[in-house]
Amino acid sequence: MTISEVLKKHTDSWMKIPGVIGTGEGEWHGKPCIKVFTKHNSKIIKKKIPKVADGYKVVLEKTGKVEAGKPHL
Amino acid sequence: MKIFTHPAKWFLSFAFAALLVTGTFTSCDNKDNTSSPTAAIQIQNPNLSHAIDIQNRHTEALMLIDGVIGTGTGLHEDGSPAIYIFTSRDNVAGLPSTLEGIGTRIQNIGIVTAGIPGMSEGNYKGSAIPQAVGFTGIDRNPMHSGFSIGNDNECAAGTIGCVVTDNATHSINYLLSNNHVFARVNAANIGERIDQQGRYDAIPQCSQTGQVANLSKFVTINFNRKASNVLDCAIAQISSGIGNVTSQTPAQAAPAIQYTPSATTLAATVGLNVMKTGRTTGFTTGAISAINVTISVSYGSGKTAKFVNQIYISSTTFSAAGDSGSLIVEAVNTGNPSPVGLLFAGSANSTIANPIGDVLTALGVSIVPQ
Numbered sequence: 001m002t003i004s005e006v007l008k009k010h011t012d013s014w015m016k017i018p019g020v021i022g023t024g025e026g027e028w029h030g031k032p033c034i035k036v037f038t039k040h041n042s043k044i045i046k047k048k049i050p051k052v053a054d055g056y057k058v059v060l061e062k063t064g065k066v067e068a069g070k071p072h073l
Numbered sequence: 074m075k076i077f078t079h080p081a082k083w084f085l086s087f088a089f090a091a092l093l094v095t096g097t098f099t100s101c102d103n104k105d106n107t108s109s110p111t112a113a114i115q116i117q118n119p120n121l122s123h124a125i126d127i128q129n130r131h132t133e134a135l136m137l138i139d140g141v142i143g144t145g146t147g148l149h150e151d152g153s154p155a156i157y158i159f160t161s162r163d164n165v166a167g168l169p170s171t172l173e174g175i176g177t178r179i180q181n182i183g184i185v186t187a188g189i190p191g192m193s194e195g196n197y198k199g200s201a202i203p204q205a206v207g208f209t210g211i212d213r214n215p216m217h218s219g220f221s222i223g224n225d226n227e228c229a230a231g232t233i234g235c236v237v238t239d240n241a242t243h244s245i246n247y248l249l250s251n252n253h254v255f256a257r258v259n260a261a262n263i264g265e266r267i268d269q270q271g272r273y274d275a276i277p278q279c280s281q282t283g284q285v286a287n288l289s290k291f292v293t294i295n296f297n298r299k300a301s302n303v304l305d306c307a308i309a310q311i312s313s314g315i316g317n318v319t320s321q322t323p324a325q326a327a328p329a330i331q332y333t334p335s336a337t338t339l340a341a342t343v344g345l346n347v348m349k350t351g352r353t354t355g356f357t358t359g360a361i362s363a364i365n366v367t368i369s370v371s372y373g374s375g376k377t378a379k380f381v382n383q384i385y386i387s388s389t390t391f392s393a394a395g396d397s398g399s400l401i402v403e404a405v406n407t408g409n410p411s412p413v414g415l416l417f418a419g420s421a422n423s424t425i426a427n428p429i430g431d432v433l434t435a436l437g438v439s440i441v442p443q
Contacts, residue, residue, distance in 0.1 A: 004365060011367050015379075024366030024385050027343045035363045035385075037423075061363075061387070064420040067371040068253050068305060069394045071273045071353075072229040 003032050006054045010034075017048050021066060026059065033057040039065055124154035127173045131156070138167055207355035207396070208232075208323055209274040213283055215317035216269060218334075218400065219350035222250060223271025224257050224288070228279035230271025231255075232352040232398040234415055235320040235334055237308060237438035246318065246441060247308035248286050249432070250398030251417045255307035256291035258372055263288055267309040271352075273395075285315050292435050294378050301367075301381045305417040306432045320441050322350040329356035332410055334402050336442040338430045339411035341384045346404035347413055351396030358404050359391040359424070361413075368425055370418045382431070384414045386424040392416055401426050409442055 001009070003025050011023045014036060022037035034056050036049050041062055050058055135158060155178045158168055168179055208220040209230070218235045231254030239245045248267070252258060255267055267286040275282045291307035311318050321333040329350075339345075341364050348358045363385035371377050384401070386392075392399070397417050402410035414426030433439060 007365060007367070015367065015369070022366055022368030024363035024368075024383070025343065026363040026385075032343075035366075037366075037368060037385075063423040065371055066368055066418055066420045066423060066425060067373070068251070068258075068397065068418040069373070070223075070229045070231045070254060070271070070397050071395045072227065073273060073279055 001054050003034065003056055006056055007034060010053055014049060017045055018042070019045050020049070021063065026061075028057050028059055031057070033059050035059050035061050037061050037063045037066075039063070124156055124175050127156060127175055131172050135168075138165065207351050207353045209270060209352055209395075211270060211283070212323070213269055213285060213315065215319055216285060216315065217323045218320050219322045219352070219355075221270035221274045221352045221395070222248065222254065222285075222398065223268055223273065224255055224261060225266035225268045225272070225281065225284070226261070227257055228272045229254075230273035230352055230395050232396055232416075233269070234398045234400040235412070236311075236318055236441040237433070237436070238441050240437050240439055243439075246311050247289055247438060248311060248318070249306070249308055249400070249415070249436075249438070249440075251305045251415070252291045252294055252307045253305055253372065253417070254398045255288050255309050258376075259291075259293050261288055261291070263290070274352075284312055285318075286311050290436055294372070296372075296376050296378050298379070300379065302378050303380065303382050303431050304427050304435055305370075305380075306415055306427060306436060308436050308438060320443060322356070325350075325356055330406060332402070333442060334400055334412045334440055335409035336440045337411055338433065338440075339403055339413050340430065341413050341426075341428060345413065347386065347401050348404040348410070349392070349396070349399040349401045349416060351392060351399035351416065353393045353395035354390070357388075357391050359386045359388040361385070362387040366425070368418075370425065380418075380425070380427075382428060384426040384428060386426070387422060388424060389422045392419050392424045400429070412440060 007023055014020050019039045019042050021039050024035045026033050026035040034053055038045055154175055156172050156175050158177050158179045169177055212220040218233045220233050221230045222233045223230045231250055234249040237247050237249045265288040266284050268282040269285045270282050272279050286309035289308050289310045292304040294302055294305055322331050324331045341361050343361055343364055345361045350356045361384055366383040366385045367381045368383055369377050369379055399416040400412055401414040401416055402412050412429040414429050415432045416426045418425040
């Protein structure tokens with residue numbers, strides 16, 4: 001499977017895990033990896049997100065809440 | 074953390090953020106977690122890799138100590154690897170002087186407030202709005218990309234991405250920015266007045282500024298939980314009488330550079346070095362750390378939209394609220410840099426952008442490379 005296919009396969013179910021807000025394709029030591037973006041760290045996320053998915057390393061990355069925005073009064 | 078204006082201080086801020094980010098912001102339960110700043114440090118000094126591994130092993134426990142707010146990896150004054158322990162006050166008890174043979178450096182950095190906050194009003198409530206070092210002033214003749222812009226019906230401010238022209242006739246020019254900058258997150262009517270500066274930047278604040286365009290078109294953001302958005306973009310037709318409008322960014326002191334984007338777009342790739350010029354943080358550089366990103370984005374008031382196929386830049390300094398609409402281009406010093414993305418969202422340590430090719434296709438326009 002390509003990394004895009006792996007992402008497509010898992011993203012919807014992973015994003016149902018509380019605190020998971022996104023996924024993407026990144027690099028890990030020069031090799032393609034899957035990134036899972038999180039609002040916060042949690043044991044549930046660590047438990048439910050595999051370290052490897054269909055042969056691709058999965059890396060957790062804490063982004064915090066992602067917002068569209070502008071200074072606004 | 075302050076946003077510095079002096080070039081040397083800007084560099085120090087970036088370097089410090091790169092160190093801090095290895096522990097405070099990206100250290101998650103998975104010790105294998107990574108980020109671009111970490112990778113950059115490793116490339117510059119491979120000897121630090123071992124120290125980073127040790128730091129990652131101990132960060133979780135260190136962060137449980139009252140007064141510890143972060144960790145990092147850097148160097149002692151003699152050049153040997155050091156593990157930084159950042160504290161919010163002096164005299165924090167129980168801190169180790171070494172970790173697995175690596176000496177620690179304990180630094181009281183105080184309480185870290187929102188130097189680079191999240192990007193919506195929701196995150197600003199109760200926290201400091203960043204001091205803009207970018208382009209908040211009046212700039213209408215000529216009018217450069219990178220300056221403050223906003224819808225006249227709200228007291229807000231975003232950024233002019235660039236000038237675009239319609240693909241059908243190449244005779245009508247528009248300003249490019251985000252839906253949430255020009256179209257008030259789907260709420261606007263076509264034809265609404267667009268002002269430079271955005272009224273948030275007016276003196277007195279929120280007073281009316283000068284009309285430079287009218288809202289022409291925007292891609293609706295779908296907040297249905299199952300919907301997949303790609304775009305937060307809009308264009309506004311430049312008003313007659315506003316003759317001298319350019320995609321060129323403003324002249325800036327080094328190390329910032331002035332540039333005019335190319336009309337030829339470039340697909341995002343992991344590791345690609347990029348730059349942008351925006352209303353709040355001005356000229357900044359970074360690197361793309363992930364592509365094909367699916368991400369939930371908050372628009373305040375409890376509204377969240379899912380975006381797919383996005384570009385992700387891991388950085389605490391690349392953007393802040395008010396940079397929305399900035400054009401992200403390939404980082405090159407000469408010629409016309411290729412456009413890569415349209416900045417629209419972020420968090421304390423990330424920036425999210427739409428792929429610029431999709432933006433232009435959806436709006437039926439091309440970038441004016443002058």
